[in-house]
Amino acid sequence: MLSVEEATRRVAATIQSLPVEFLALPLAAGRILREDLHADRDFPPFNRVAMDGIAIRFEALATGLSEFPIERIQFAGQAPIPQLNPQAATEIMTGAMLPEGTDTVIRYEDLMFRTEETTGQRFATVQVPPPHAGHNVHPRAADRRQGDLLLPAGTHLGAAEMAVAATIGASTVAVTRRPRVAVVSTGDELVSIAERPLPHQIRRSNALMLQAAAEQTGAITQAFHFNDDVAILQQNLPVLLTEYDAVILSGGVSKGKADFLPEVLRELGVEQIFHEVQQRPGKPFWFGQSPGGAVVFALPGNPVSTFVNFYRYARPWLLGVQQPTAAYLAEAGPVPAVLAVDVSFRPKLTHFLLVRLEYARNGQLLAHPERAGGSGDLASLLASNAFLELPPEQELFAAGAVLPAWRFR
Numbered sequence: 092m093l094s095v096e097e098a099t100r101r102v103a104a105t106i107q108s109l110p111v112e113f114l115a116l117p118l119a120a121g122r123i124l125r126e127d128l129h130a131d132r133d134f135p136p137f138n139r140v141a142m143d144g145i146a147i148r149f150e151a152l153a154t155g156l157s158e159f160p161i162e163r164i165q166f167a168g169q170a171p172i173p174q175l176n177p178q179a180a181t182e183i184m185t186g187a188m189l190p191e192g193t194d195t196v197i198r199y200e201d202l203m204f205r206t207e208e209t210t211g212q213r214f215a216t217v218q219v220p221p222p223h224a225g226h227n228v229h230p231r232a233a234d235r236r237q238g239d240l241l242l243p244a245g246t247h248l249g250a251a252e253m254a255v256a257a258t259i260g261a262s263t264v265a266v267t268r269r270p271r272v273a274v275v276s277t278g279d280e281l282v283s284i285a286e287r288p289l290p291h292q293i294r295r296s297n298a299l300m301l302q303a304a305a306e307q308t309g310a311i312t313q314a315f316h317f318n319d320d321v322a323i324l325q326q327n328l329p330v331l332l333t334e335y336d337a338v339i340l341s342g343g344v345s346k347g348k349a350d351f352l353p354e355v356l357r358e359l360g361v362e363q364i365f366h367e368v369q370q371r372p373g374k375p376f377w378f379g380q381s382p383g384g385a386v387v388f389a390l391p392g393n394p395v396s397t398f399v400n401f402y403r404y405a406r407p408w409l410l411g412v413q414q415p416t417a418a419y420l421a422e423a424g425p426v427p428a429v430l431a432v433d434v435s436f437r438p439k440l441t442h443f444l445l446v447r448l449e450y451a452r453n454g455q456l457l458a459h460p461e462r463a464g465g466s467g468d469l470a471s472l473l474a475s476n477a478f479l480e481l482p483p484e485q486e487l488f489a490a491g492a493v494l495p496a497w498r499f500r
C-alpha cells in the first residue's frame with residue numbers, strides 16, 4: 092500500500108498552473124498575481140510634507156531669524172508655488188508637496204502665531220527649533236524608486252498588496268482564474284439537508300463541508316449528489332470530468348457491494364493514480380486523472396476521513412494550481428507543533444490525530460489531542476483545529492515530540 096509521502100508526491104505531480112485571466116483590480120483581492128508589477132513613480136513621488144505647520148528654509152534659522160511672515164497657505168492636492176523669499180514661510184498641510192525654496196517643516200505645536208493689526212500680515216514664531224534640515228519632510232524616493240519590482244508574479248493579493256497595486260495604478264491585473272470544483276456526494280442513505288431522514292437515513296453533510304473548505308482556497312464549487320447506481324454514475328460523471336478542474340467525490344470507494352466508484356471511474360477512462368493510502372483515517376482514498384486533465388479525488392465517505400483527506404491532499408492541490416511558485420507550499424503545508432501528552436498508535440499506518448493547537452506561555456505551539464470517536468464522529472471536528480501527522484514506523488510518541496500539524500481553522 093502507498094505511503095502518505097508517495098501519495099503526496101503523486102498528487103503534487105498533477106499540479107499545473109491554471110490559466111491567467113485579467114481582472115479589474117477591485118475584483119482581484121485574494122487572487123494570485125501572474126505578472127510583475129513595478130513602481131510607476133518614486134515612493135513618495137514628491138517631497139511630501141509630513142506635519143501640518145509651516146515650510147521654511149532651514150538656513151534662515153542659522154542667521155538668527157525666529158519669526159517668519161506667512162506668504163501663503165498650501166493644502167494637499169494643490170500644485171506648489173515656489174517660495175522665493177528665503178526669510179518667509181508657507182503655511183502648509185500634511186500630504187502637500189514641499190514648495191521649492193523650502194526644505195523643512197515646523198509643526199503647529201512648535202509655533203506661535205500673531206497678526207499685525209494694520210496690515211493683517213500673519214507671522215509665525217518658532218518656539219522649538221527643528222533639529223536639522225529636512226525635518227518633517229518625507230523625501231521623494233525615500234521608500235522605493237520608480238521601476239522597482241514591488242509585487243512579483245506569484246504574490247497573493249492581500250490587503251497590503253491591494254494598496255500597493257492601487258497606488259501604482261494597476262487598474263487591471265493578470266491573476267490566476269479560480270479553480271472550478273465539482274463536489275459530489277454518493278450514497279443511497281443520504282437525503283438532502285431540508286428533508287427529515289427516515290430512521291435508516293442521514294442527511295448529506297460531506298458536500299457542504301467540502302464546498303466550504305474548497306471555497307476557502309479560492310475555488311468555485313458546485314454540489315451534486317448521485318445514488319449508488321452504476322448507470323447514474325456512468326451517465327453523470329463524464330460531463331463533470333470535462334467541465335471542472337477537479338471532481339471531489341465522497342463515499343463509495345471502499346470494499347462494499349455498492350462501492351462502484353473506482354470501477355466506474357476507470358471505465359470512464361480516468362487513470363487510477365492510486366487507491367488506498369497507508370493512513371488512518373482515510374485509507375480507501377482513490378485518486379486519478381482524466382485524459383482531459385481533470386483530477387478526481389474520490390474520498391472515503393466517513394466524514395472525518397473526507398475532511399482529513401481534503402485538508403491533507405486536496406487543499407494543497409487547489410492552492411498549488413493557483414500559485415505558480417513554490418510559495419504555495421508554505422501556505423498549504425503543516426506547521427511544527429509539540430505534542431502535549433504521550434500518545435500511542437499501534438497499526439503500521441500514518442495516523443492523523445485530531446488536536447487542539449494552543450500557544451504555551453513560552454510561545455511554543457502545543458498540540459492537545461481531542462477525544463474523538465473515530466472517522467464517523469464529525470462532531471469531534473468542532474473542538475479541534477488541526478490534525479497531527481504521526482509517522483507509521485513508530486508506536487509511541489512521547490510528550491514533547493515535535494510533529495507536523497495540519498491546521499484547518
Ligand SMILES: Nc1nc2c(c(=O)[nH]1)N[C@H]1C(S)=C(S)[C@@H](COP(=O)(O)OP(=O)(O)OC[C@H]3O[C@@H](n4cnc5c(N)ncnc54)[C@H](O)[C@@H]3O)O[C@H]1N2
Pocket residue numbers: 276277278280281293294295296297298341342343344345346347350372373374375390391392393394396466467
Ligand atoms: N470491508 C471493508 N470495509 C470498509 C473498509 C475496508 O477497508 N474494508 N474501510 C472502511 C473505511 S476506513 C472507510 S473510511 C469507509 C469508507 O467507505 P466509502 O468511501 O465507501 O464510504 P461509504 O461506505 O459510502 O460511507 C461511509 C460512511 O460515511 C457516511 N457518508 C458517506 N457520504 C456522506 C455524506 N455525503 N455526508 C454524510 N455522511 C456520509 C455513510 O453514510 C457511511 O456511514 O469504509 C469502511 N469499510
Ligand code: MOO
Pocket residue numbers: 370371372373374375391393396466467
Ligand atoms: O480509515 Mo476510514 O477512513 O477511518 O473510516
